Amino acid sequence: MPIPSTIPDGAAPRFVLVATHAEGDSGVFDVHELRGEDPRTAQPSQKESLREGQEPAEESPAGVVLILDEALRPLTGPLSFSYEDIGDLVTWAEARALRWVWESTRYWYGMFLTDGMTVERCWDLGLCRTILSSSPATAGGGYAADARDAPAGDLDAAAPAGPEPGAQGSLFAAPAPRGASAQTVGREFAAQRAAVPRTTAGRKLELLLAAESAGALIAAEIRATGMPWSTRVHRALLEDQLGPRPPEGHRPQKLERVVEELRAALGAPKLNPDSPQELLRALHRAGIDAASTSQWELADHEHPALEVLERYKKLSRLFTSNGWAWLAMWVRDGKFWPDYTVGGVVTGRWSARGGGALQIPATVRSAVRADPGCKLVVADASQLEPRILAAMSRDEALAIASTGKDLYQAIANRGFGGDRASAKIVMLGAMYGQTSGDAGRLMPQLAKTYPQAVGLIEHAAREGEAGRNVSTFLGRGSPGPDDAFAAARRAANSLDATPADQSRADSIARSRGRFTRNFVVQGTAAEWALCWLGQVRLGIRRQLPDLSSRIVFFLHDEVMLHVPADQADEVVRIVHAAAARATELVFRSDLVETPVTVAVVDSYDQAK
DNA sequence: TGTTAGGGCGCG
DNA sequence: AAAGCGCGCCCTAACA
Incomplete structure (x- = not known):
């Protein structure tokens, strides 16, 4: 593809925007209709029905790209590409560390990977839209409404400061065509960048968007690689x-x-x-x-x-x-094929469909085996959630407790007479909202010893009970209360409310409080884990560029890599360093420690 | 016959 | 009677 020759001298390309077609084009399918479809396994009949016109020739265009600079000025017109010849473009863009901007990483990157191409960075508009739509950190919280209601041209005008767009006017000022044209995608990208404020909250949000997008790359790579299964x-x-x-x-x-x-x-x-x-x-x-x-x-x-x-x-x-x-059903060619949904859980955790990828029981883990000459590197972030709570609440006492190997023992030693079991129960109970049993009984002691940490989750619980939303540390917003919450509260507030109405409303409110209480911790832990995973990926790409060491599994706070035996030591170092780096990135502090336990094994059951 | 809700249990 | 959070999947039972 003649991309480089079309770029003006002195221009600094930053983004590769990928869409299905330029405005007015036809004859290519709409990525929105394909979302959720696996381009590799989609039935030919389905695939063809999405093309307008003749038999899908091998040479038929698969989409268009547009090269943009920092101010989102297009440095090229929309250039058609087909799968066969996009390799040169990928090489060209990766050599310049451009960020790929597309509606669906799952779709586009899945396709790239099928052809053996990888990219380093992307911006997944679909995933970022979900975050921005509900984040309290977006300017005025109105991204969703803006994106929907703003007249054509406004979104581009609201793009972040930078060199002024060319006098000839921006491509993105054009009215929105149907489907995922380059214009539509470009306008959405501009709106998303504009929605991130230039504040501390905006800086955190930007990290979250980058981490989510990196997660999407990793999920696609895992999907393309598979998990070795005997x-x-x-x-x-x-x-x-x-x-x-x-x-x-x-x-x-x-x-x-x-x-x-x-x-x-x-x-x-x-x-x-x-x-x-x-x-x-x-x-x-x-x-x-x-x-x-x-x-x-x-x-x-x-x-x-x-x-x-x-x-x-x-x-x-x-x-x-x-x-x-x-x-x-699920194991083919010696691999289990996890199918992740990035951000599939409201807290930001991944979910997975098919085969119970996130519920692989201990009883069958011995079937997960490294190939001959290879090893599995299995790493998990130990006691992650209480450490995350310590960091996000800036609780000094809990931060000090995090510096030992065993956080629960450290908690036990300060306030609980050295009783580790009790310390663990009360800490978990605090994060989950348990009020009964030992957890409830010991809570006052925990609150006294770790006031900042307990204060943060108690506040989140009160907000939730009141029907308000909470947010993770980086700015992922919780969903609002459901219809049952509102209905119960109406009933309890009505003039003829019965005691039963009141207790029902209280119960539902407490239930939501437990959810928001846990949301802030689970969600922030998920953000940390995403950053960790992203840093592991970057470390491998940079230090082991033959790409034979691969992430093959991810489970909330645990990651598995399949690596050549002689790369195992280096991968272990990368995994440790990535954890420390993730903590710095998210919290801008290293007061709280987030150690990871790493095992180099031949089969999954040998880890921990 | 097909869809849905709920019990139960695997994972973190 | 209330009950620690988040998921996905298998089964039965109820219902259209």
């Missing part, structure tokens, strides 16, 4: 615990035997143990006075059948959730 080991494990693979619709032998044992123990020969109703009735008949069949409830009861039931539940879980059917 079908052989998994099958052996299943046969060992369940017996041979049963015919469709049948229980495996060993599971069936446990069912028989359970029926005998409960004197219920036809019991279906998967039916909570039937099971509860059978328990009652056997003299077990339980209110539900959950393991938590049954732990308080004593009966020979309960040990059998527990064994049944464990094995049944393995069979239904991670058995042969799961293996056939």
